[in-house]
Amino acid sequence: MTLPSVEQDVGRAFAQALGRKDFASVRGLLADRIDFRGLTPGRTWEALDPDQLVDQVFRQWFEESDEVEEIVSIQTDSVADRRRVAYRFRGRNADGPFVVEQQAYFQEDLGRITWMRVLCSGFRAT
Numbered sequence: 001m002t003l004p005s006v007e008q009d010v011g012r013a014f015a016q017a018l019g020r021k022d023f024a025s026v027r028g029l030l031a032d033r034i035d036f037r038g039l040t041p042g043r044t045w046e047a048l049d050p051d052q053l054v055d056q057v058f059r060q061w062f063e064e065s066d067e068v069e070e071i072v073s074i075q076t077d078s079v080a081d082r083r084r085v086a087y088r089f090r091g092r093n094a095d096g097p098f099v100v101e102q103q104a105y106f107q108e109d110l111g112r113i114t115w116m117r118v119l120c121s122g123f124r125a126t
Contacts, residue, residue: 010108011076011085019071019089021062027054031112041122061120066093082107090126098123 017025030050047053
């Protein structure tokens, strides 16, 4: 896994890797120490370690049986010193077709995410 170049947006690379469920690439975009908080419809999530974040959060959010069929959209922007990425995925699982959207604010250093807050819509039936 190579880090994004200065020209490539870290948030876009993160959303693309997550949408592919390429957890090795997601891990490669995280700093060795990360301050992470997430909010899904039924739970809050926290992690300080990138391996914990990938294994106990992202792999729980996007389980083995969840097939992401399409990355519908990715939007990136900045808010002062914070970066923002919003992404929407369409897919299916045992419950049927779904759409899910997440909004993430993050900070990065040398192409690796050091701080992140994520708000998730939850998997919505379509």
